[in-house]
Amino acid sequence: MEGCCTISISKKQSCLFPTLLRLSTKEVVAIWDVVSAYVLRQMKLDKGVLVPGLGTFAVVHEQINGTEEVYVVRRPVFQLDMDMSCLRELVFPTVMIPGDIKIMPLDYCWLSQTNSLPPDMVRGCVEETILLYSFKLRTRQRPAFTFENIGILSCQDNVLCMQFHCSCIAGLASQDIWVALLLTRLWVPGSGVNNGVTTAQGMQAAQAHMFPRFQLAVSEAFSTQHTKVAEKHRVRTGEQEHPGKFSLPMLPNQRPGKRQQEPGPKPPSR
Template identity: 40%
Template sequence: MLDTIVPSVQDLGRQVLPTLLSLSQEEVSAIWANVSEFVERQLSLHKGVQIPGLGTFTFMRQKLEVGNNKFILIQRPMFIMAEKLVQIHGLKQNKIYIPGDIPVVPLNFVMISLEGPFSRDTVEGCVKETLLFLSRSISIKRNVEFTFKGIGVLVIKGNKVKMRFYKDFLCSVDGSGTLAKALANKSFLFDKRPLSPEINALKQEEYSQNLLKQMDNRREKEIKQRQNRELMERLEQVQLTEELAAQRAQYIKDKMEETQCYKRALDAQIKNKPLQLPMFEPDSSEPIFGKDEGELMVEKQKQEQNYMKHQLEAAASHRRRTILQQLVEQKRDLQMLRRTQRERLADRNAELERVNRINQSLQEDWESSAAMKRQRDLEEKAFERASDKLFLLDQCEKYRRCKQCQRRTSNVGESNLWPLNKHLHGSRLFI
């Protein structure tokens, strides 16, 4: 996926993925190689690593029973994709139960930036924008193969997530050294074992003998394989020794032939060299040879002094460049430390503010709960004090009743007033 990420983001625009557009394909691969190296280093220290927006690298531990109440602890690396990414795209991954005693550290962009020439902001932007591009590729139903250098390949095909670790990486993080055999299924089978768990002593003895025979066969097979492997290694060593000896003999032969060729050429040059007579010089009172030796010595001393001066200047310049480079590196480290300290202080202030908000919210909830409790207590006390005057008819006893009607409390549908006419029983007349 990293091989085609930069050409693919050209259509998205600089506002969506600004960091990836400013980096080349090799630079993006180098940054993710440093990320993979950081993850591999933490896993070698038996620590998990959380990559925000992608998932977590951790371990799964399993005990393999070998009999006689003995077991072998197998530790295997696992990758768990982020739950948010799984829910957004509807992905499927196997449910893995991991132990809670394995520490998990977040991805440290500062340490990753120190491994290369990129700044912390560049590394963080590259990682986050790459994960955005990964999410976009998953959303359009593309098959994704994301490679972690030295660790493995994350494969997403058909809404299924699978992490394929390299064999060398599995062997390097396995502390027991028996992971490869355990994955090859390091087991013994009972050929004629009945389905019922009730086995008599004779059957147990038969199964024991069968198991011992299988163990002996496997041991003999392993010994034979080891002997064959050692024999092949010895044969390869003998073959390699013979090849080296042949190459050494050929080298010596070629060197002798080259020496003879040079010797013949030199003899030919000496044989064909013309004879030169010395030039005739007249007798002179001054010496012919060695008259300019003093001037040559002075000139040679001047040249040596110039060489020494040049070497001293070069050494001083190199020392100045070294000191300047050290000062620049110290300044950069100091700036990085200050920036890390500011970020740490900002995180700490944010955490303190969050704790203060939580405490204030809890205090307000407590005060409101206390006020409600006091109100309920007052209402309960008022209810207890007014228990004999609680009903409306009981409260109305202290008021004078209406003199016009004098209605009783038990009067339902009756009237105390006589109508203007009166009906006589047994008659159709009204009086």
């Protein structure tokens, strides 16, 4: 598949990605295309969608006072919501979503019916892809995360932000489309988008591949730093409600039935 890359993980890390190791690149991309379709569908209904561990998509209404008339602009926004430990050295715009906008969770049953995969597999694919993406950001790698017909979450000059397709903005704005385009950060078509469809051509060296076009490969390397990120990600996304989903390796002195003893006071020198 065009733009696909191979990402190596260790054998101990493989327990964090049981679903991705079972899915092909084509299946992963298909799941995320359905996620994008669901997000865009809710945005057209003036509802927001929370993608756990990544951020929230929504549509805001803004009133712009022109020289001769008042414009009411309807445009998409994205509020980043990732673990701050993954965003070191990165800057991201502050986006405020009005409290009267209804935020919807991902409907895994609807997503499952659309692509004919079990809901648990769809959920696992979404959660594990976001976890893998956070790993890449933490290790100072800057892949671009694509959302079909919506936009691209990209990092340029250490600024991480969502850049929306012109077609997405035009489809959401019922009037004053040009004003909405001027107020929204756009993805330049020459940077890898052709008629709203993302490709790998024209990407910078730092964005040599684009999520979710990847294939996992198990290697011997092991990074405890990644495991710590996984632990934080599991807590943030409510992983505790689904025990057994991710099983982190335990340290030798943390085996079940054993308790690490704290060192007692030193005896007097006499």
